[in-house]
Amino acid sequence: MKSYHSLIDGQEYVSPAQEFFPDFNPRLAEQTHLIAQSTTEDVNVAVAAAARASIEWGKLRPLLRGRALHKISQLIMDHKENLARMESINTGKPPATAIREIAIAAEYFEFFGNLTSQSAGDLIDIGEGSHCFNRREPYGVVGVITPWNLPLNQLARSVAAALAAGNTVVVKPSEHTSASTLELVKLIFEANILPSGVLNVITGAGATGSALASHKDIAKVSFTGSVATGKKVGAICAEAVKPVTLELGGKSPNIVLADVDLEQAVAGCVKGFTSNAGQVCIAGTRIYVHASIYEQFKELLVKQLKTLDQSADNWAPIITGQQYQKVLDFISEGEKEGLNVLYKSDNADVPQKGWYVPRVVFEVANERNCISANEIFGHVAALTPYEDIEDCLELANDTEFGLAAGIWGNNLNQIYHLVANLDAGQIFVNGYFAGGVENPLGGFKESGLGKEKGIEAYMNYQRSKNVVISLAL
Numbered sequence: 001m002k003s004y005h006s007l008i009d010g011q012e013y014v015s016p017a018q019e020f021f022p023d024f025n026p027r028l029a030e031q032t033h034l035i036a037q038s039t040t041e042d043v044n045v046a047v048a049a050a051a052r053a054s055i056e057w058g059k060l061r062p063l064l065r066g067r068a069l070h071k072i073s074q075l076i077m078d079h080k081e082n083l084a085r086m087e088s089i090n091t092g093k094p095p096a097t098a099i100r101e102i103a104i105a106a107e108y109f110e111f112f113g114n115l116t117s118q119s120a121g122d123l124i125d126i127g128e129g130s131h132c133f134n135r136r137e138p139y140g141v142v143g144v145i146t147p148w149n150l151p152l153n154q155l156a157r158s159v160a161a162a163l164a165a166g167n168t169v170v171v172k173p174s175e176h177t178s179a180s181t182l183e184l185v186k187l188i189f190e191a192n193i194l195p196s197g198v199l200n201v202i203t204g205a206g207a208t209g210s211a212l213a214s215h216k217d218i219a220k221v222s223f224t225g226s227v228a229t230g231k232k233v234g235a236i237c238a239e240a241v242k243p244v245t246l247e248l249g250g251k252s253p254n255i256v257l258a259d260v261d262l263e264q265a266v267a268g269c270v271k272g273f274t275s276n277a278g279q280v281c282i283a284g285t286r287i288y289v290h291a292s293i294y295e296q297f298k299e300l301l302v303k304q305l306k307t308l309d310q311s312a313d314n315w316a317p318i319i320t321g322q323q324y325q326k327v328l329d330f331i332s333e334g335e336k337e338g339l340n341v342l343y344k345s346d347n348a349d350v351p352q353k354g355w356y357v358p359r360v361v362f363e364v365a366n367e368r369n370c371i372s373a374n375e376i377f378g379h380v381a382a383l384t385p386y387e388d389i390e391d392c393l394e395l396a397n398d399t400e401f402g403l404a405a406g407i408w409g410n411n412l413n414q415i416y417h418l419v420a421n422l423d424a425g426q427i428f429v430n431g432y433f434a435g436g437v438e439n440p441l442g443g444f445k446e447s448g449l450g451k452e453k454g455i456e457a458y459m460n461y462q463r464s465k466n467v468v469i470s471l472a473l
């Protein structure tokens with residue numbers, strides 16, 4: 001069985017501790033690789049390499065940083081089949097889905113590579129006698145902690161922005177999906193695109209992530225993952241007054257107005273909660289439908305889910321045995337609470353080997369039940385009818401999360417009213433998951449802090465320094 005090690009300072013780094021943990025293919029529920037468990041000393045080695053490299057990288061002509069990022073983008077596209085194969089083994093997701101995610105990873109490097117030569121600050125007029133301006137500078141070394149649901153895609157999202165902004169990076173991938181990250185960074189090393197130490201990967205689980213976030217030379221942290229762990233990382237950063245971007249969980253509402261194109265809305269709501277088996281932070285798992293079209297909506301929903309279930313290509317497994325059990329437990333709890341099960345995949349359709357769970361839709365009246373209140377991270381949705389748009393808004397906002405929301409319909413007044421009043425960092429109107437690497441993502445309330453993606457993210461990976469030069473005139 002192949003063993004994977006950290007990648008530090010342009011080469012493989014073998015931890016003196018020689019400890020490993022297993023990695024699994026969720027599609028088969030079988031062990032695939034061994035991944036090195038890094039110690040705090042190993043983290044120190046990685047951060048020291050990144051700190052050495054940051055002196056040159058941060059001062060490099062930004063245009064040249066952009067050129068390096070474009071080369072990485074091209075490298076990803078040149079190896080996309082192999083990377084997708086690895087991602088598919090890592091996560092169990094169908095290769096076609098993995099290929100799409102990897103093409104987006106390449107786009108992140110392209111997009112952020114394009115930004116490096118944009119304005120680096122601004123001039124502030126404070127009157128004659130002074131020259132006043134803001135300089136934008138990199139932080140130094142950024143620690144990036146990534147999750148397991150879209151590993152390479154989410155890695156590219158933060159790493160490309162951090163590197164473009166002039167930082168060097170130490171990445172700690174999820175312990176469940178480290179192999180694809182290591183394969184990609186090995187390719188970058190082999191292609192000699194970046195100076196040694198600019199990009200490093202330290203493997204390990206939570207303790208390694210915690211050691212990275214709390215390292216004194218990590219100047220900024222980017223974390224994507226669960227709310228519970230995000231709070232811990234946030235607390236570490238608060239203690240050191242260290243900037244942190246937290247992209248956490250969600251329980252996003254998908255609201256269907258009365259005047260909607262029903263086929264389109266049902267398809268969008270299905271995609272919203274079933275993509276990647278619901279293991280997407282912005283999944284639309286609470287569906288609110290106007291009472292006048294509720295019965296028709298239900299009929300179409302069941303029909304579309306049945307069709308989806310019957311194709312093996314549409315199934316993705318849950319990432320770990322533990323997570324799989326957690327999703328099943330939520331489904332049983334919903335049933336025990338007496339919620340009406342509108343839809344549950346037929347046993348014959350659910351793949352029998354691997355960590356696959358049925359798709360389930362519960363009908364609920366409000367948010368006070370285990371299905372509506374919790375982020376399940378599986379393809380389980382709560383469906384609720386509403387009469388009045390204000391009641392719907394109240395239900396939609398009745399959650400500690402605030403990551404995303406969807407609206408389906410044509411009534412501009414109602415759409416705009418919802419857009420203005422929904423507590424969500426991103427809103428999709430008539431197209432769930434629309435957008436690209438260019439538009440910012442970041443939650444309100446417990447869903448996070450700061451933004452990833454887009455120009456806003458790039459700015460978040462730099463600090464601004466104000467300079468006033470007094471002139472003797």
Ligand code: ADP
Pocket residue numbers: 145146147148172173174175204205206207208209210211213224225226227229230232233
């Ligand atoms: P999950 O529990 O679903 O794996 P997490 O939010 O715990 O999701 O994991 C996301 C990332 O955070 C992973 O890379 C994981 O190793 C890392 N992590 C877990 N615990 C901690 C911690 N205490 N400090 C820093 N990183 C952590």
